Amino acid sequence: MRAVYLGAVAPLAILAAPAWAGDAVVFADAPEWVVPADFDAAVEEDEEIVLFDRQLRLEDGVVRRFTDIAYAVRNSEILSQLGTLQFGWLPDKGDLAVHRIEIVRDGKVIDLLADGIGHEVIRRETELERRTVNGALTALFKIPGLKVGDILRFSSTTTNRDQALAGAMQATEGLTPKPTRLGYGRLRMSWPQDSGVSYAMLGQAPEPSVSDAKGYRTVELILPIEKLEEMPEDAPARFKVPPALMAGSFATWGDVAAVMAPHYAVENTIEPGSTLAKEVDRIRAATPDPLERAALALRTVQDEINYLLNGMDGGNYLPQSPMETWALGYGDCKAKSVLLLAILHKLDIEAEAMLVNSKNGDAVQQWKPLPGAFDHVVVRATIDGTEYWLDGTSAGSRLATIREVPNFGYALPLRASGADLVKLEQRWPGYADRTMRVTYDLSRGVDLPAVYDLDVETRGVLAARMEAQASATDPKEVLGHAQKFTDDLFDGFVYEASYSYDPESGIGHLRAKGVLSEAFALDRDIATHKIYTATTNWSFDPDRARAAWRDIPYRVTGPMTSVEEATYRLPDDGKGATISGSGDLAERMVAGTRFERSLTFDDGVVRVTDSASYIPGEIAAADIPATKAAMRAMNSADPEIRISAPRRVWELSDKEVAQRVKGLIAPANNLVDLWPDEGNFLMLRSALKTLGRDYPGALVDIDKAIALEGSAAAYTGRADILTRMGRFDDAVAATRTAFELTGDLSDATAYAHALALDGRAEEGLELLDSIDVSGEDRSTVAQIFAEIAGTTDRSDEGWAMLAEALSERPGDDALLNSQCWFVGTWNYHLDDGAELCDRAVKAASYSAAALDSRALVFHRLGREEEALADLDAALKKEPAQAASRYLRGIIRLGRGESEGRTDILEALRLAPDIAARYERYGISPAR
Structure with missing residues (x-):
């Protein structure tokens, strides 16, 4: 059975508070301060979550947390989930008391505690994958006899005393919003009126009801609260902080700082003569420069001490001593920070511990002063008047990157005299986090894949991530990491890669070679390659259309600096190539980002060097429209390589193509x-050999792939190769197998086409007859039927199918084009063909396909000039349209023009089966 976790551990890990109890479950009545919920009224609401009642009492340094929950068991899935209840607690910080486990069936209560239900207590560290050990215990109760239709109700109380807070208390409880539905929901907190405890609301929380009675103040909210106002994803964290009720005995941030400060005192914590003292001496001897010493100390803590959050034995707020951390070789953020502080103080460097919120630092300013506002500890060192934020749990920090200010928003200095929140002042990094150097070899031509050679240099955290990959020895694993990295950069595949990491400099490298699947976009006789670098293709489009959003600023993330150096080797030494847009970009600030770019184009080589850098900040809502305009203006000048009338692959001889593809x-x-044993890579190589017109070699590879996997895609690829080789009968068998594997309409029509090309059109029509389709698919079948019916006695039937489809989709350009093509290919109703084809061409907005169909009809009618005009227009739109090139060659040869032979040769290079297809139509070149 799947267990339901209903532990009462505070929702923020840092909130767990120590008390002293035992590791046994206590069975007792609910505390006297708990106000019972009206369970019968909750049941009447008929909701799946019948009851969710949480009440907290803050008193005498202890936070007691009572929870009463009831679920309606409405189906077998819920029954399975509720088969085992789990109650969690931290035994070194408090105890667990279970008050009730009941089944309510047909209005009657079955008291499982009174019936002697058994339980098991286990220690299960559920956070080990996050390198966290908290010592939590879990009490498991298997629920006997639970049925669909029952209500399961259970209640418990946990206690928490945090010895680190010197008797102070804190609690933060999230508020469930609609559309969650509850029969009855409540959150209630109370404390003695003279205890100094106060409360505050967080986020979009409503004001609670507040009452004073019998010396206690009570704050209460009914749940769920109203649905939250949606916030834009790019808003600062303070606008998106979840709603919560906070309470605690801290009046100011200074109180928090003063309570926590003693735990971070480091004077005389490094024992003289110890190995830790020797490490300090080593750093002192290495350099007299305080900043260099700080960098070395930070490196020691990051590299020599593994991260492990030990929350056992009151450890959530209490750090290990420096000596203990050094001896163990591991510690959490508190332990690492205390160790770093101790080392820095020994080196006479001014430094102090700082509490921060690593995820929502900007929202800290909205919190009531509580330690729970923070989830992380770092060190701030001050050297020659400059602040340096040192994070012992980070990685890869070196002297070059130590100036970087993390995105923590606000921090609280831990001082015995108290302190207020300080805002982290950002500054521009002095080094790039990532420098990418890449050479693109586009010289093979605009129709063929390109290769690239990549070197990515990283620093700081990015470099540290490469350290583990640098230790990998399996080339498959290395290629897998490299492919994942480059997926965001290139469309294609990596075929060679290596990682390296230099621990002295903290610099990591990924060196990779790969293939771009498509280097150029082609439109008519223009090939374009968009230049993607650090400064190009940025978007800035915050949505502030809603009235509630119009004053919300935009959040700039960071810090991040990228530098890119790109080299592009163009086809034919750059013949016909120009650069559109703006090559050079003087340093410019747009959307909180610094951009700079330079570009040169010489001897067929384009070189781009640029950088983009951004640090945490905000863009005021009033400035967003102007920032959008500035980004659009910059993007409109993004550089692009444009090549006019490039040499195309069908203009290349077999030898030239083979030579160019060889490198692929x-x-x-x-x-x-x-x-x-991976068929996909064999299919890839087969496709490349097909590009190089090595059809026998491509067939060998595709057959090997089929032997391994036998996928429909492999059989489709085999059919294409066999068709190019003129082996039409074998192509039929391959398409048949693909269709049998998928049953898809596309595979069925490919099978029918293959049958027709092999002279078995009747079988193809019979196949189409057997397909039961409707709607748009029926229109598709009609077009394919007509395409292959001309050599059979069912041509009238094919025409009728097109007419019927058109009656359902009047003016459909594809169907009109099919009629035009039918007239031309099969000489059917030729006298009406020109008028019909005019309609098709106009409906298709003069598409290349429609122009080609009309040209065939004009050719049948002997109107060769008009046919050539249409073919020329079609080839301007789609230069790779083999049918247009082939028919133009036939017409030119018929007119005695030698260019016709070139057209036919190039058409055959594009589609080797084109001659066989046109022979079916009764059309062949003049001999």
């Missing part, structure tokens, strides 16, 4: 060698 086969070989 080698990368595929590497992947096939690494993964010999």
Whole structure:
């Protein structure tokens, strides 16, 4: 059974508070201060969550937390989830008392505690994957006899005393909003009126009801609260902090700082003559420069002390001593910070511990003063008047990167005299977090894949992430990491990669080689390559259209600096190439980001060097429209490589194509060698060989892939290769298998086409007859039927199917084009063909396909000039349209023009089966 976790541990890990009890469950009545809920009224509401009642009492340094929950068991899934109840607590900080476990069936109560229900107490560290040990215990109760239709009700109380707070108390409880539905929900906190405890609301929390009675103040809210106002994702954290009720005995942030400060006192905590003292001496001897010493100390703490949050034995707020942390070789943020503080103080460097919120630092300013506002501890060192924020739990920090200010928003200095929140003042980094150097070899041409050579240099945390990858020895693992990294940068695949990490400099490198699947976008006779670098293709489009959002600023994240150096080697030494947009970009600030770019174009090589850098900040709502305009203006000038009338792949001889593709086969070989049992890489190599017109070699690879996996995609690829080789009968078998594997309409039509090309059009029509389709699919089948019916005695039927489809979709350009093509290919109703084709061309907005169909009809009618005009227009739109090129070659040869032979040769390079297809239509070049 799946267990339901209903532990009463405070929702923020840092809130757990120590008390002294035992590791046994206490069974007792609910505390006398608990106000019972009206359970019968809650049941009447008929909700799945019948009851959720949470009440807290803050008194005498102890936070007591009572929870009463009831679920209606409405189906077998809920029954399975409720089969085992789990109650969690921290035995070194308090105890667990279970008050009730009951089944309510048909209005009658079955008291499982009175019936002697058993339980098991286990210690289970559920946070080990996050390197957290908290010593929590869990009491498991298996619920006997629970049925669908029952209500399961259970209640418990946990106590928490935090010895680190010197008798002070704190509690923060989130508020459940609609649309969650509850039969009855309540959150209630109370404390002695003279205890100094006060409360505050967080986020979009409503004002509670407050009452004073019998010397206690009570704050209460009914749950769920109203639905929260949605906030934009790019808003600062203070606008998105979840609603909560906070209470505690701290009046000011100074109180919090003063209570916590003693735990971070480090004077005389390093024993003379110890190995830790020797480490301090080593750092002191290494350099007289205080900043260099601070960097070395930080490196020691980051590199030599593993991270492990030990929350056992009151450890949530109490750090280990420096000597203990050094001896153990591990510690959490508190332990690492105390160790770093001790080392820095020994080195006579001014430094103090600082509480921060690592996830929602901007929201801390909205919190009531409580230690629970924070989840992390760092060290602030002051050297020559400059503040340095040192995080012992981070990684890869070195002298070059130590100036970087983390995105923590606000921090609280821990001083015995007290302190107020301080805002972290950002500054621009002195070094790039990532420098990417990449050479793109686009010289093979605009139709063929390109290769790239990449070197990514990283510092700081980014470099530290590469350290683990640098230790990998399995080339498959290395390639996998590199592929994942480059997926956000390139469309294609990595075939060679290596990682390295230099611990002295803290610099990591990824060096990789890969293939870009598509280097150029093609439109008519223009090829374009968008330049993607650090300064290009940025977006800034915050949505502030809602009235409630119009005063919400935009959050700039960071800090992050990227530098890119890109080199592009162009086809044909840059012939016909120009650069559109703005190559150079003087240093410019847009949307909180600094941009700078320089570009040169010489001897067929484009070189771009640029950088983008941003640090945490905000853009006022009033400035967002102007910032959007500035970003659009900058983006409109993004550079782009444009090549006019480039040489296309069909203009290349077989030898030239083979030579150009050869450099692409080698990368595929590497992947096939690494993964010999992976069919996808064989299919990749087969596709590359097909590009190089090595059809026999491509067939060998696709057959190997089929032997391994036999996917429909592999059989479809095999059919394409066989068709190019003129082996139409074998292509039929491959398409048949693909169709049998998928049953898809697309595979069925490919099978029918293959049958027709093999001279078995009747079988293709029979196949289409067997397909039961409707709607748009029926229209598709009609077009395919007509396409292959002309050589059979069912041509009239094909025409009728097109007409019927058009009656359901009047003016459909694809169907009109199919009619035009039917007239041209099969000489059907030719006298009406020109008028019909005019309609098709206009409906299709003069598409290349429609123009090609009309050209065929004009050719049948002997109107060759008009046919050539249409074919020329079609090839301007779609230069790779083999049918247009082939028919133009036939017409030119018929007119005695030698250019016709070039057209036919290039058409055959594009589609080797084009001649066989046109022979079916009764059209062949003049001999």
